[in-house]
Amino acid sequence: MISGVLLDLAGVLYDGEVPIPGGAEAVVRLRDAGLPLRFVSNTTRSTKQAVLDQLARLGLSVRSDELFTPAQAAREWLSQHNRSPHLLIHPDLVADFGDPGDRAGKVVIVGDAGEAFTYSALNDAFRVLVEGAELLALAPNRTFKDADGKLSLDAGPFVTALEFASQKQALVLGKPSSAFFLSALASMNCPEAEAVMVGDDAETDVAGALRAGLASALLVRTGKYRAGDEDRFRPGPTVTVDDIAAAADWIIAARNG
Amino acid sequence: MISGVLLDLAGVLYDGEVPIPGGAEAVVRLRDAGLPLRFVSNTTRSTKQAVLDQLARLGLSVRSDELFTPAQAAREWLSQHNRSPHLLIHPDLVADFGDPGDRAGKVVIVGDAGEAFTYSALNDAFRVLVEGAELLALAPNRTFKDADGKLSLDAGPFVTALEFASQKQALVLGKPSSAFFLSALASMNCPEAEAVMVGDDAETDVAGALRAGLASALLVRTGKYRAGDEDRFRPGPTVTVDDIAAAADWIIAARNG
Numbered sequence: 001m002i003s004g005v006l007l008d009l010a011g012v013l014y015d016g017e018v019p020i021p022g023g024a025e026a027v028v029r030l031r032d033a034g035l036p037l038r039f040v041s042n043t044t045r046s047t048k049q050a051v052l053d054q055l056a057r058l059g060l061s062v063r064s065d066e067l068f069t070p071a072q073a074a075r076e077w078l079s080q081h082n083r084s085p086h087l088l089i090h091p092d093l094v095a096d097f098g099d100p101g102d103r104a105g106k107v108v109i110v111g112d113a114g115e116a117f118t119y120s121a122l123n124d125a126f127r128v129l130v131e132g133a134e135l136l137a138l139a140p141n142r143t144f145k146d147a148d149g150k151l152s153l154d155a156g157p158f159v160t161a162l163e164f165a166s167q168k169q170a171l172v173l174g175k176p177s178s179a180f181f182l183s184a185l186a187s188m189n190c191p192e193a194e195a196v197m198v199g200d201d202a203e204t205d206v207a208g209a210l211r212a213g214l215a216s217a218l219l220v221r222t223g224k225y226r227a228g229d230e231d232r233f234r235p236g237p238t239v240t241v242d243d244i245a246a247a248a249d250w251i252i253a254a255r256n257g
Numbered sequence: 258m259i260s261g262v263l264l265d266l267a268g269v270l271y272d273g274e275v276p277i278p279g280g281a282e283a284v285v286r287l288r289d290a291g292l293p294l295r296f297v298s299n300t301t302r303s304t305k306q307a308v309l310d311q312l313a314r315l316g317l318s319v320r321s322d323e324l325f326t327p328a329q330a331a332r333e334w335l336s337q338h339n340r341s342p343h344l345l346i347h348p349d350l351v352a353d354f355g356d357p358g359d360r361a362g363k364v365v366i367v368g369d370a371g372e373a374f375t376y377s378a379l380n381d382a383f384r385v386l387v388e389g390a391e392l393l394a395l396a397p398n399r400t401f402k403d404a405d406g407k408l409s410l411d412a413g414p415f416v417t418a419l420e421f422a423s424q425k426q427a428l429v430l431g432k433p434s435s436a437f438f439l440s441a442l443a444s445m446n447c448p449e450a451e452a453v454m455v456g457d458d459a460e461t462d463v464a465g466a467l468r469a470g471l472a473s474a475l476l477v478r479t480g481k482y483r484a485g486d487e488d489r490f491r492p493g494p495t496v497t498v499d500d501i502a503a504a505a506d507w508i509i510a511a512r513n514g
Contacts, residue, residue, distance in 0.1 A: 113376075114376060115375075115376045115377065116376075117375075117376045117379075118372075118374075118375060118376070119370075119371060119372045119373075119374040119375070119410070120372065122374075122410060122414075123409050123410050126400075126408075126409075126410050126414075127407060127408070127409075130407075130408060142421060142422050142424075143383075143422060150384060150387075151383075151384070151387060152380050152383075152384075153376070153379060153380050153383050153418075153422050154422075156421060156422070157379075157383075157418035157419065157421045157422040158418060160417050160418055160421040161410075161414035161415060161417055161418040162414065164399060164413060164414050164417040165399050165400060165410050165411075165413070165414040167399075
């Protein structure tokens with residue numbers, strides 16, 4: 001049986017500013033079926049509020065407590081560990097970090113910085129790591145589907161570059177971190193064994209959710225999906241479906257076991 | 258016995274434009290001892306001719322056929338494999354590639370591009386890889402000692418980023434590629450078992466040379482050397498010495514076995 005649903009955003013409900021057909025209806029149908037929803041996104045190019053505003057523009061009504069972002073997880077981590085951040089993130093995301101005040105140690109935080117990934121910004125971050133800082137990755141995604149429809153470099157390759165140079169391993173805060181999936185499930189009191197994830201990334205969404213213990217994970221053939229992705233990473237998807245509408249059909253049919 | 262010597266350049270004979278004390282004399286002493294020399298450098302920020310000019314300014318007389326650079330190895334590879342290059346290299350190195358003319362396939366060539374490692378240049382290279390190009394790394398070095406005396410990011414982290422994003426493995430042309438060491442040795446008819454390498458990089462110079470089968474590899478405590486480097490990579494150096502002058506002492510004393 002299914003008693004909670006996690007949904008990825010970019011590539012599942014929209015591509016850039018273009019809604020994926022049937023997305024808003026699928027969300028309504030899942031809600032009408034009595035299924036609690038959480039939205040788990042690795043998008044790190046805009047603040048949480050900007051993501052909520054974008055969802056509203058697309059006709060999706062999502063509450064703030066239903067949306068889980070890596071920046072939110074990072075802010076909690078910084079506070080728990082008494083660290084101040086050295087940010088290597090998109091300028092539009094900086095507002096989500098506020099002023100951390102005076103703290104004991106430094107940590108380098110890497111998001112999808114886009115054009116802000118310059119040599120000198122990467123080198124500055126590397127030098128902070130050499131001086132002893134820890135390395136946090138908001139997201140380890142390899143690629144995302146860009147505005148021109150082609151794949152572009154996401155945060156993951158740059159995290160890997162800093163790991164290689166500093167010989168430190170990054171702690172990943174967004175998907176596929178099990179803690180990220182589990183905190184979203186915990187917020188709706190949904191056990192892993194009764195949860196399903198829907199995403200377009202066979203690695204961070206699907207394999208990540210299954211490794212975190214979720215009962216099932218659906219791969220949609222929208223967004224960054226490329227033919228053969230279902231066989232490219234382990235564990236593979238429970239099922240691969242055309243889009244979020246088909247995913248909602250599958251979930252509603254399967255929800256009573 | 259020792260019948261041939263490979264010397265690294267940056268960090269061994271000079272730091273930037275500053276000669277390392279005793280370097281020029283050490284080269285003369287090795288030549289006077291009858292030892293053939295080859296200079297194997299992973300420096301990819303300037304043409305071969307510019308490196309030779311720099312050595313001359315530092316009072317080191319080095320013939321063109323004594324200097325082995327990754328760009329030279331790459332040009333040979335391109336010709337043998339009938340490929341045209343998509344260059345992600347330092348602007349000062351472009352001249353070493355000339356005009357390859359019309360060729361069958363594309364290959365992405367990554368060197369230490371410095372500030373030319375922009376997001377869009379990296380993303381362009383990634384997209385060429387996605388379209389089917391192979392990936393060549395002129396050098397996989399993690400770091401180099403920068404003009405301010407601190408470590409900075411070398412080509413390796415960016416090669417790793419492109420490998421991670423494209424899920425392709427780079428072919429390395431410079432050190433620690435065994436082919437690179439062996440072609441330098443072959444040019445002086447020196448068997449691996451009678452060869453010694455001197456470098457400041459415990460990974461690409463020392464471990465690389467020993468993996469290629471060289472009898473010994475000396476690590477100098479100049480250039481990018483940091484305390485503990487001798488224990489950081491396997492195989493470790495035959496011996497760690499203060500500088501190129503001490504390395505020359507060791508080699509001259511050991512040359513007759």
